[in-house]
């Protein structure tokens with residue numbers, strides 16, 4: 001909006017916040033001359049505080065969009081299954097005291113991730129008690145912080161490794177499991193009958209231990225059986241650096257819902 005010098009001085013408040021809008025005088029050298037205004041004249045610009053707020057909002061929206069994009073990419077790369085992609089702490093139903101404590105411990109783990117490098121979790125309990133759900137919620141939280149996560153079920157890991165060796169392919173999945181900021185091995189204890197299977201898993205966990213990288217082990221076995229399977233030494237290492245054993249000792253949710 002522009003007017004010539006004969007008009008009264010403009011005092012136009014912003015419709016949104018009431019601040020008087022900025023006024024600029026147009027002289028003969030003004031950049032506003034192309035508007036066709038005859039100088040000297042004035043023009044009312046926008047509201048400075050609102051413009052600033054809008055600029056900050058736009059920046060925040062852009063930053064949010066970038067974070068979402070990064071999180072989606074990291075989630076795609078993590079190997080998380082479609083079923084678990086939308087699992088969050090918020091949609092984990094914690095009714096009993098034990099469930100609430102496990103949920104809190106996992107939230108804290110995700111919130112403090114990186115403060116105790118190498119901190120591991122061992123999640124044990126019967127199938128259907130929500131272990132993979134909370135582990136996926138941790139991945140969801142961490143990918144938003146730009147952390148590279150990897151999750152794989154042990155049977156799938158061995159199937160993929162065998163097929164890549166047979167095709168002379170590289171063991172990309174192993175590299176990913178060793179290098180990720182957080183690696184989650186699900187269904188530990190299933191299909192670990194041969195030395196090769198045991199050694200492979202040991203090597204992954206050992207390499208991560210040496211690099212102070214965090215791992216989460218999920219198993220349907222009891223803690224004692226897990227110790228027998230993996231060896232006290234390896235389990236002991238996982239529990240250094242503030243490692244926690246979380247027990248999911250309640251009945252199968254999927255059955256109780258049926």
Ligand SMILES: [Zn+2]
Pocket residue numbers: 014015016017018019047048049050051
């Ligand atoms: Zn305003």
